[in-house]
Amino acid sequence: MSAYIGSSQDACVGGTSTSIAGTTTCTIDETSSNDKNIAVCVQSNTPGSVQECKITQNNVFGNNYALIFQHVVDNSGPSEDATQRATISQNMITSGTGSNFAAIVQVVKQSTKEAGPQSQTVHQFNTTDQTSTTGTNFASLNESSDQSAQSVASIQTQLSDQDASDPNGHINQHSAGLSRIFVTQSQVQNLTGSGTQMQTIDPRCCSVQDTNGDDVFTITQSTKQAGNPNAQQDANSFGTCFSSGQCTITQSASNNNASFGPDTTTCTPGFPCSSSVSCTNVTEFPICGKPD
Numbered sequence: 001m002s003a004y005i006g007s008s009q010d011a012c013v014g015g016t017s018t019s020i021a022g023t024t025t026c027t028i029d030e031t032s033s034n035d036k037n038i039a040v041c042v043q044s045n046t047p048g049s050v051q052e053c054k055i056t057q058n059n060v061f062g063n064n065y066a067l068i069f070q071h072v073v074d075n076s077g078p079s080e081d082a083t084q085r086a087t088i089s090q091n092m093i094t095s096g097t098g099s100n101f102a103a104i105v106q107v108v109k110q111s112t113k114e115a116g117p118q119s120q121t122v123h124q125f126n127t128t129d130q131t132s133t134t135g136t137n138f139a140s141l142n143e144s145s146d147q148s149a150q151s152v153a154s155i156q157t158q159l160s161d162q163d164a165s166d167p168n169g170h171i172n173q174h175s176a177g178l179s180r181i182f183v184t185q186s187q188v189q190n191l192t193g194s195g196t197q198m199q200t201i202d203p204r205c206c207s208v209q210d211t212n213g214d215d216v217f218t219i220t221q222s223t224k225q226a227g228n229p230n231a232q233q234d235a236n237s238f239g240t241c242f243s244s245g246q247c248t249i250t251q252s253a254s255n256n257n258a259s260f261g262p263d264t265t266t267c268t269p270g271f272p273c274s275s276s277v278s279c280t281n282v283t284e285f286p287i288c289g290k291p292d
Contacts, residue, residue: 049083199225
C-alpha cells in the first residue's frame, strides 16, 4: 500500500475484474468453493474525479480477502471536489464456513492558495457486508480528509462528508463465529483569510453485527475546524451500532471556540446503541458536546 501513496498508478486485480481505461471505476467479481478469493483495488491521485471500487466475493469453505485503497491529493484550487465510493460484499454461500477479511482506506488532502473565492468538497461513502455460517469476519475502515485554504478577503467554503451509515452505506457482519469491526473517521479543516468562511463536517458510522457474544465493534470519530474569528463552523458526528458483543464509540471535536472529548460510549450487547456530538457556532446557542 505504501508504494501507491505517492504514485499515480492504479490497480484492479482479482477474479473477473473490470477497469475501464480513462475512468476511475473498478469492479471485481470472484466465486470459489474451496480456494481463497483475493481482490485488490487501488486508485490514486485523480483530482476532480469520482473514485469507485466495487468488490463481490462468494465462497463456501475458502476465505475471502478484499482491499480497497483510494487516495486523492489536490492542489489545483480554487475549486476542489473529491468523491470516493467503496463497496465490498463477501458471502459464504450454501452454508459455507469460510472467513472474510475486508479493509478500506480512503484519504483526501486538499489545499489551495489561489486568489478569489475558494471551495473544497469531500464525499466518502462506504458499504461492507460480510456473512458466514461459523467463519470469522474482519472489517476495517479508515477514512481521513484534510482541507486547507488561504485567501485574503474572498468567500471560503469547506465541506467534508464521511458516510458509512444507512441508507447510503453501512458495515454489516453476520456469523456465529467471531466478528470484528474497526472504524476510524478523521476530518480536519483549516481556513486562513479575512472574508466569509463556512466549514461543515459530517461523519457517520455504522450498522449491525451478530451473532457471537465475543464480537468487537469499535468506532472512533474526530473532527477539527479552524478559521478566522467570524467563521461559521458546523460539525456533527454520529455513531451507531447493534452488536451481539462489545461496541464502543469514541468521539472528539474542536473548533475556534471550544473542544470536546475524547469521550467513549460503551454499549450494551444485544441492544441498539448510538452517540452523537455537535460542535457548532452557527446557531443561537453554540455547543461543543453531546446534545441534551
